[in-house]
Amino acid sequence: MSAHVACRLDELASGAARRFDVEGRSIAVVRIGDDVYAIGDTCTHGEVSLSEGEVIADRKELECWKHGSAFSLVTGEPFTLPAVLPVPVYDAAVVDGNIVITIGQQEHAS
Numbered sequence: 302m303s304a305h306v307a308c309r310l311d312e313l314a315s316g317a318a319r320r321f322d323v324e325g326r327s328i329a330v331v332r333i334g335d336d337v338y339a340i341g342d343t344c345t346h347g348e349v350s351l352s353e354g355e356v357i358a359d360r361k362e363l364e365c366w367k368h369g370s371a372f373s374l375v376t377g378e379p380f381t382l383p384a385v386l387p388v389p390v391y392d393a394a395v396v397d398g399n400i401v402i403t404i405g406q407q408e409h410a411s
């Protein structure tokens with residue numbers, strides 16, 4: 302298990318998503334209020350970056366900009382077609398004002 306500081310919390314606006322590359326993985330980090338989430342950044346339907354899509358804050362989803370599949374920030378599951386496979390989910394937390402992503406056992410296989 303390894304922890305990585307992505308950025309400071311105040312560098313990511315609420316409702317925004319940003320891609321970080323950690324240990325060879327592309328990870329989309331999303332902030333909603335004071336909560337942070339981290340899921341795999343690559344849509345399972347196509348090779349596009351989910352962090353370039355829209356955050357749907359009230360449903361805790363990140364929508365792929367290309368064909369509109371919305372992925373849960375909590376489970377990584379797509380709620381809408383055409384994607385059918387989940388993206389990985391990573392542990393994300395705010396520690397001393399920093400967004401920290403942990404790569405480890407809690408990651409869901411995709």
Ligand code: FES
Nearest residue numbers: 344346347365368
């Ligand atoms: S590439 Fe993401 S839904 Fe098609």
